[in-house]
Amino acid sequence: MANLLWLQGGACSGNTMSFLNAEEPSACDLVTDFGINVLWHPSLGLELGENLRRMLDAIVSGEIAMDIFVFEGTVVNAPNGTGEWNRFCGRPMKDWVADLAKVATFTVAVGDCATWGGIPATAPNPSESEGLQFLKREHGGFLGKDYTSKAGLPVINIPGCPAHPDWITQIVVAVATGRGGDLTLDEFQRPKTFFTSFTQTGCTRNMHFAYKVSATEFGQRKGCLFYDLGCRGPMTHSPCNRILWNRVSSKTRAGMPCLGCTEPEFPFFDLEPGTVFKTQTVMGAPKDMPTGVDKAGYIKLTAAAKAASPAWAEEDLFVV
Amino acid sequence: MSDEDDKLRETIRSLLAGGLEVEVFPRADTHDEVQAIVGRLQANGDLKDRLAIAGFTLTPIEHEGIEQACETCMYYQVHRCYCELPELDVPVEPQWSCRLWRI
Numbered sequence: 001m002a003n004l005l006w007l008q009g010g011a012c013s014g015n016t017m018s019f020l021n022a023e024e025p026s027a028c029d030l031v032t033d034f035g036i037n038v039l040w041h042p043s044l045g046l047e048l049g050e051n052l053r054r055m056l057d058a059i060v061s062g063e064i065a066m067d068i069f070v071f072e073g074t075v076v077n078a079p080n081g082t083g084e085w086n087r088f089c090g091r092p093m094k095d096w097v098a099d100l101a102k103v104a105t106f107t108v109a110v111g112d113c114a115t116w117g118g119i120p121a122t123a124p125n126p127s128e129s130e131g132l133q134f135l136k137r138e139h140g141g142f143l144g145k146d147y148t149s150k151a152g153l154p155v156i157n158i159p160g161c162p163a164h165p166d167w168i169t170q171i172v173v174a175v176a177t178g179r180g181g182d183l184t185l186d187e188f189q190r191p192k193t194f195f196t197s198f199t200q201t202g203c204t205r206n207m208h209f210a211y212k213v214s215a216t217e218f219g220q221r222k223g224c225l226f227y228d229l230g231c232r233g234p235m236t237h238s239p240c241n242r243i244l245w246n247r248v249s250s251k252t253r254a255g256m257p258c259l260g261c262t263e264p265e266f267p268f269f270d271l272e273p274g275t276v277f278k279t280q281t282v283m284g285a286p287k288d289m290p291t292g293v294d295k296a297g298y299i300k301l302t303a304a305a306k307a308a309s310p311a312w313a314e315e316d317l318f319v320v
Numbered sequence: 321m322s323d324e325d326d327k328l329r330e331t332i333r334s335l336l337a338g339g340l341e342v343e344v345f346p347r348a349d350t351h352d353e354v355q356a357i358v359g360r361l362q363a364n365g366d367l368k369d370r371l372a373i374a375g376f377t378l379t380p381i382e383h384e385g386i387e388q389a390c391e392t393c394m395y396y397q398v399h400r401c402y403c404e405l406p407e408l409d410v411p412v413e414p415q416w417s418c419r420l421w422r423i
Binding site: 227 | 347349350354355383384386388391392394395396397398399400404421422423
């Protein structure tokens with residue numbers, strides 16, 4: 001039996017919605033098949049008011065063991081570092097996070113807000129938000145860069161806006177079944193099993209990427225979304241086209257550019273008008289190249305690939 | 321390539337060869353410059369105006385060491401010889417060029 005506590009800070013509940021839609025395994029499977037005891041969750045917990053406060057105090061004191069501490073949303077520090085804008089059970093949420101992180105065997109940040117601050121931490125960051133162990137790309141965050149949970153691991157970051165439900169439940173199951181030590185994390189503490197490949201890996205528009213045929217408007221059945229519509233699939237680490245959403249699709253398969261939501265800089269360009277869904281260019285070349293590609297090589301490859309593109313690449317083609 | 325495309329392509333060629341004044345420079349080097357030109361195109365439906373605003377030429381323009389020909393532009397459809405930037409949406413030739421070129 002592994003005790004799990006899930007709390008929300010500055011959050012929209014999107015990751016909770018995602019979690020509750022998990023299928024492999026489902027949220028119910030966690031309890032029935034994998035021995036996870038959900039101590040409390042904002043949408044599932046039974047305790048209210050003083051009863052919840054007593055439970056949290058018991059966890060902090062060690063009276064109740066907490067094996068997995070899942071946090072969703074940012075740690076809100078406003079105003080002036082007090083955290084009073086986000087109170088929970090009689091005190092600032094950030095104080096609960098500080099106390100609970102000390103007694104957690106594993107600490108898991110779910111979603112962009114909990115991992116690196118996400119949209120709330122975008123400048124000017126009025127809520128003084130930060131992630132558990134990162135603020136955007138800067139290591140540290142609320143818990144500090146040296147934090148490790150009782151298991152000796154740093155915060156396990158499962159980013160995304162929201163995180164895919166199966167990323168959440170599969171990591172929770174790995175931890176609950178004693179395989180937490182097998183997790184390998186990348187430089188941003190994301191499980192490598194999910195975040196080594198790119199969103200583009202498995203994208204059904206890859207042939208259009210190869211032949212440099214661009215989608216120029218939403219809803220087109222042909223064309224790559226990277227060249228004009230701001231898709232960040234070639235430089236975003238996620239398995240969105242390997243572990244499909246709702247088992248059937250992904251943003252790019254549906255004609256929606258990847259927004260790069262598993263990367264620390266999300267949302268890119270600070271949401272300035274005209275920057276979302278539009279590939280940024282410098283002298284006619286994409287400002288952000290596919291990971292590992294340089295500008296000179298890109299231009300040569302593009303010219304050659306375009307010249308060699310077959311006619312069918314310019315026709316409508318089912319890519320869903 | 322359709323007859324309709326051919327006719328319009330010939331019209332464009334005649335206009336440009338006949339001395340239609342076009343804004344070849346400045347090239348759209350930054351995102352803001354691209355947006356400004358695209359915004360002007362969206363407000364102008366007339367073919368001559370669009371050719372002028374986009375800075376069409378019958379030969380490639382070399383800018384900052386890069387030859388900006390239609391045939392290497394991301395909006396160019398190779399087999400139809402067509403520019404599918406929604407704000408332009410015109411038949412072109414591989415060696416033509418405009419300042420919204422992008423790769």
